[in-house]
Amino acid sequence: MIGGLRFVHLDGWCAVIDKPGGLLSVPGRGPDKQDSVVSRLRCLLPWCLAQPAVHRLDMATSGLMVLGLTGPVHRHLSAQFARRQVVKEYVALLDGEVGGEGGEMRLAFRLDPDNRPHQVYDPEGGKEGITRWRRIGERDGRTLVVFVPLTGRTHQLRLHAAHPLGLGCPIVGDSLYGRGRPGDRLMLHAAALGFTHPASGQRMGFTSSPPFL
Structure with a gap:
């Protein structure tokens, strides 16, 4: 756990976070809705993209989400989602x-x-x-x-x-x-996530055990 986030993967291009239930994926409207995966990530990596979330999990849902740390990486990952090339379970x-x-x-x-x-x-x-x-x-x-x-x-x-x-x-x-x-x-719980790394081209897969099992 670093800066209130559980990192499953982190490099100079993307991060995979195991989000706890009850935490927003991105900041909401109002001062009481600013704590989120994105705001915590930007405190740790202030150089990263202002909105790095490629997809979102409901606040109540726990599990894996991927974030693109730069504009080109974010676009690359977003295209994979649009083409249904990302595996989510x-x-x-x-x-x-x-x-x-x-x-x-x-x-x-x-x-x-x-x-x-x-x-x-x-x-x-x-x-x-x-x-x-x-x-x-x-x-x-x-x-x-x-x-x-x-x-x-x-x-x-x-x-x-x-x-x-x-x-x-x-x-x-x-x-x-x-x-x-x-x-x-x-x-x-978002228990499995697979995508192609935007820099290396390597297929990557991650898993997370549901906390309620």
Whole structure:
């Protein structure tokens, strides 16, 4: 742990951070929302790009995220995300029993402007989110799954888990789409991340164990 961040990888081009649940990925609006992965990183590396986050994890979600430290690196990594060349796997504990062993979900959703940041299903006006999933175990009437998102919509995995047209089974601790209460630990963790290093061209892969297992 350095400067309040757990580094999984760091070089002159990019950083991979194992973000704890409860920490913002990037600063928000207002003085009470300035503490984040990005603000902590820039305190340690003041020379890095002002906005190095290539992708974001929800505040309640823990796990791996990659940051590009310079403009060219950030653009290179962003292009990999856009081309779906980045491998991302999440482990989630669902609040109930799920039928089936795996599959693919496609649901379109959008922001509910009257209930921010809540997202709502909207097959006509929403943006499609695509998630592959597989069951990996059960525990006390709950189901452990791996999610592989092919798109990066806001709250995508939480919605795909909870919505009746998805798995119909919210993530444990989800206070927006499930039975969790504010402050509960969301049982969703970005457990694997793979991408091509923008300087060396080497394929890199990282893993992180979910803290709730």
